[in-house]
Amino acid sequence: xxxxxxxxTVHYSRLxxxxxxxxxxxxxxxxxxxxxxxxxxxxxxxxxSGVLNPTEGLITFDGMKINGMSAEAVARAGISQVPEGxxxxxxxxxxxNLRIGTSIRKDRGDIEKDFKRVLEIFPVLAExxxxxxxxxxxxxxxxxxxxxxxxxxPRLMTIDEPSLGLAPNLVxxxxxxxxxxxxxxxxxxxxxxxxxxxxLKAADRIYVLRSGEIQLEGKAADxxxxxxxxxxxxxxxxxxxxxxxVAF
Amino acid sequence: MDYIIQTxxxxxxxxxxxxxxxxxxxxxxxxxxxxxxxxxxxxxIGGFALIIPSSAVVATVSIGGFHPILLIxxxxxxxxxLAVMSYFxxxxxxxxxxxATMMIVSFALGYTLQNVIIMIYGGRPKAVNIFPELTGPxxxxxxxxxxxxxxxxxxxxxxxxxxxVIFLKRTRVGIQMRAAxxxxxxARMLGVNGKYVIALAFILSGGLAGIxxxxxxxxxxxxxxxxxxxxxxxxxxxTVIGGMGSLVGAVVGGYSVGIVSVVLxxxxxxxxxxxxxxxVFILVIVILLARPQGIVLTKAAKERV
Numbered sequence: 001x002x003x004x005x006x007x008x009t010v011h012y013s014r015l016x017x018x019x020x021x022x023x024x025x026x027x028x029x030x031x032x033x034x035x036x037x038x039x040x041x042x043x044x045x046x047x048x049s050g051v052l053n054p055t056e057g058l059i060t061f062d063g064m065k066i067n068g069m070s071a072e073a074v075a076r077a078g079i080s081q082v083p084e085g086x087x088x089x090x091x092x093x094x095x096x097n098l099r100i101g102t103s104i105r106k107d108r109g110d111i112e113k114d115f116k117r118v119l120e121i122f123p124v125l126a127e128x129x130x131x132x133x134x135x136x137x138x139x140x141x142x143x144x145x146x147x148x149x150x151x152x153x154p155r156l157m158t159i160d161e162p163s164l165g166l167a168p169n170l171v172x173x174x175x176x177x178x179x180x181x182x183x184x185x186x187x188x189x190x191x192x193x194x195x196x197x198x199x200l201k202a203a204d205r206i207y208v209l210r211s212g213e214i215q216l217e218g219k220a221a222d223x224x225x226x227x228x229x230x231x232x233x234x235x236x237x238x239x240x241x242x243x244x245x246v247a248f
Numbered sequence: 249m250d251y252i253i254q255t256x257x258x259x260x261x262x263x264x265x266x267x268x269x270x271x272x273x274x275x276x277x278x279x280x281x282x283x284x285x286x287x288x289x290x291x292x293i294g295g296f297a298l299i300i301p302s303s304a305v306v307a308t309v310s311i312g313g314f315h316p317i318l319l320i321x322x323x324x325x326x327x328x329x330l331a332v333m334s335y336f337x338x339x340x341x342x343x344x345x346x347x348a349t350m351m352i353v354s355f356a357l358g359y360t361l362q363n364v365i366i367m368i369y370g371g372r373p374k375a376v377n378i379f380p381e382l383t384g385p386x387x388x389x390x391x392x393x394x395x396x397x398x399x400x401x402x403x404x405x406x407x408x409x410x411x412x413v414i415f416l417k418r419t420r421v422g423i424q425m426r427a428a429x430x431x432x433x434x435a436r437m438l439g440v441n442g443k444y445v446i447a448l449a450f451i452l453s454g455g456l457a458g459i460x461x462x463x464x465x466x467x468x469x470x471x472x473x474x475x476x477x478x479x480x481x482x483x484x485x486x487t488v489i490g491g492m493g494s495l496v497g498a499v500v501g502g503y504s505v506g507i508v509s510v511v512l513x514x515x516x517x518x519x520x521x522x523x524x525x526x527x528v529f530i531l532v533i534v535i536l537l538a539r540p541q542g543i544v545l546t547k548a549a550k551e552r553v
Contacts, residue, residue, distance in 0.1 A: 049437055075439035087434040089427045099420070100427045104439030152439055 002027045002188055003048070003079075003156055008057030008067070010043050017043045018054070018212045023190075025156065030182055030189045032199035032220075035209035036233060041192040042084050044209065045158045048190075049081040050074035061156070076104050080154035084161050084192075086141045088148075090134025094125050097133045097144055101151030111151070118147040121177065139170040146177065150187075157181075158190040163198060175202050196229045208232040250391035259510035260503075261398035264405035265463065267502025269483030270490060271412070272456040274498030277487065278429035279449045281347045282339060286358035287457060288480025290334075294327040294461025295471045296365055298378060303370030307471070312378050319378070324458035331454025335447055343446075358477075365473040373472040382466055401463055408456065409499065416495075421448060429493070482509075485528075489535050491542025500543050505532075 003025040010018040018040045025031045033041050046052045048059060050071040059067040066074055075081075080101075089097050098118060102111045119126040122143040128136060133144060142162060149157055162178070163171040179202065181187045193199040199206050200220050208216040208229055216223075216232035223229050269287070276282045298312035298319075311322045334357060342353045382397040416422040421444075428435040428445045436442045464479070465471065482505055490501025508531060512524050520527070535543075 051433060051437065070442075071433070071436040072439050072441055075437055081437050083434065083437065087431055089430045089434070091430055092423065092426055096423050096427075099423055100435065100438050100440065103420075103424055103441075148438065 001025070002029075002062060003190065004058075004060045005044070005048065006058045006060075008044075008047055008054040008059065010040075010047055010052055010054045012043075016212060018047070020057070021209070021212070021214055023207055023214070025188060025190050027155075027188055028182065028186050029204045030178070030191065030202060032191045032193050032203035032206045033209050034193050034196040034199045034206060034229070034233065035215075036194070039209045040212040041194075041209055042160050043212075045081060045083070045160050045190070045192055048074070048158060049079060049083075072104075075152060078153075078155040080149040080152040080157050082145045082149050082157065082159040082162070084164065086138075086145050088133040088136070088141045088144055091132060093130050093132055094136070094144060095129045098125070098148050098151055101148040104152060110153075114151055114153065118150055121150075121181075122147050138165050139167070139173070142166060142170070142174055143177075146174070150181070154187070156188045156190065158192075160192045161194060162191065163193065163195065171198070178202070196226065196233055200224055200226065200229065210235060250389075253388075253392050254394055255510060255514045257394045257398055257402075259507040261401045261506075262510050263503035263506025264402050265460065265502075266482055266486050266506040267499045268405055268408065268456055268460055269479060270486035270498035270502040271409075271495060272453040272460075273483050273487045274490070274493070274495050275449045275453045275456075278493050278495065279425060279432065279446055280339070280343065280350070282350045282354065283347065283484065283487075283492075284339075284453070285351065285354040285480060285484070286334065286361060287354075287453070287483065288476030288478075289358045289361040290327050290330055290454060290457040290476070291461045291464060291479070292365065292471075292473065292476035293330055293361060294323050294458045295376070295465040295475065296369055296473075297323055297326045297461075298376055298465065299369075299374065299471070301368045303368070305372060305374075307374035307376055309376065309378075312376060316379070320459075320462060323462055324455055327458030327461060328451050328454035331450045331457065332447060335450040340443075340446075358480075362473050362477075369471075369473070371473060373470050375469060376465055376471055377469055378462070379466045383469075397463070397466055404459065404463065408459070412452070412495075421445070425449065485532050489532055489542055491544035494542070494544040497542055497544030504543070 001024050005021065005023040007020045007022055008018055009016060009020060021044060023033065023044065033044060035041050043052060047054050050066065050069050050073065054067050058065060061077055061079060064077065066077060089100065098115065105111055124140055125144060125147055133141065136144060162174050166174065178189060182189060200223060203220045205218065206220050206223065207214055210233065216228060273284055273287055276284050298309060299307040300310045311319055314322065338353060338357055339350065342350050382400055384396055385393045386396045387393045416426055424435065424440045425445050425448060428440055428442065432442065486501035486505045487498050489504060490497030505528065509524065509528050512527050513521060516524060
């Protein structure tokens with residue numbers, strides 16, 4: 001097991017945001033955490049990346065305890081997070097943004113090779129190399145932050161809502177790219193999604209998180225019809241959900 | 249005409265000095281959201297480091313008597329060391345507090361440094377004469393003569409500005425610093441070493457303060473334990489009207505304040521000249537009423553985690 005989150009509890013001031021959440025990710029897997037707004041999805045990712053410190057529980061990465069480590073130490077250990085809202089450095093140009101991704105690396109030769117490869121995966125970034133990142137469109141910024149995270153040469157990449165604020169065809173493009181990265185480069189992915197439909201399509205396994213607790217976990221293949229996921233997601237069964245009209 | 253040229257050079261020289269000061273404050277603010285009110289006292293310490301620590305009325309130079317290059321290196325190194333120590337012993341522990349708390353901590357540090365100076369050197373002003381050859385006039389043309397030091401201040405400022413721009417644009421750590429200034433948390437999540445970047449900002453800011461000590465003491469020839477306080481006020485105002493967090497803004501703000509001060513001294517009638525600073529501050533209020541975000545717009549101070 002590459003990443004294991006065991007029974008973590010996280011408080012925002014005194015309110016618990018997560019209660020006894022456990023998530024595990026195997027090498028080469030794509031795992032999705034789905035859930036409604038405020039369920040604690042981002043909190044889970046921020047705890048993994050060392051930005052938040054769980055009050056209880058254990059997080060291990062490749063057998064090493066990582067909760068309590070600083071965000072930069074977690075990045076060095078091999079987890080790269082693409083946080084919600086993209087967070088490009090708007091005043092830096094595209095190339096500089098990508099270069100920040102290489103901050104932790106010493107292997108100069110490989111950096112240049114990886115740099116070229118990222119520009120091949122995302123040709124639009126090569127075209128806009130010298131442009132300020134703040135001037136890119138939302139989709140281009142999403143490509144940029146994924147490329148930037150790739151340049152840290154991570155073993156695990158966590159992505160918070162890659163589809164947020166993107167047009168549907170761009171979302172497809174982002175997910176295609178992520179699948180390619182897994183298939184071609186063996187990248188392990190932990191993705192937070194609000195749309196369970198999207199998650200069921202892309203993931204090997206999914207977790208449904210609501211009100212700070214895991215409601216359901218399972219292989220995406222077993223949950224494809226969506227009924228169980230819907231129940232776990234909303235916490236009740238209602239008519240509208242049965243008709244399949246709710247696009248969540 | 250000659251008078252105008254002389255005033256203009258004097259204004260640019262003043263502005264350059266303020267720009268350097270504002271830049272020292274702006275550098276720390278950009279990565280740490282710290283408004284370091286001890287910055288002026290760092291400049292004071294750089295001045296006092298020139299003389300032998302004693303409370304005697306007549307100051308005896310120590311470092312101040314060294315060969316000029318060694319003198320500059322020593323003073324800059326001392327002020328950098330002071331700035332870095334202030335980070336590790338003081339500001340680092342307040343780093344997660346609000347910007348207001350950090351600012352109050354910087355006030356406390358400033359007063360502590362002033363009192364340390366009083367304890368060691370006494371409270372009386374001391375005369376110190378370094379680089380006397382710089383304080384003489386130079387003849388630029390028939391009617392125009394300016395103090396050589398004014399030209400030196402302008403030249404030094406521009407050399408430092410260009411060096412800083414090259415550092416921030418071209419080097420790996422410089423780019424990391426700009427990234428951290430914009431989004432500290434994201435930079436750390438990508439593995440940028442936050443402590444290292446902040447320490448570097450203190451080094452740069454301390455280096456600027458050290459050079460400013462030398463320029464300031466050369467100009468005034470006097471050391472007093474509070475000499476950093478009034479200039480710090482102007483640096484602070486320069487950073488505010490330039491736009492907090494923007495280095496370009498700090499430079500623009502520094503030049504604005506410096507040039508306005510000198511122009512006011514030149515045009516105000518004699519009986520109002522004593523109120524020059526008051527007039528500058530009134531202008532500052534007017535600017536901030538019209539443009540509260542400062543001249544150069546940046547992302548407002550953000551939450552830090």
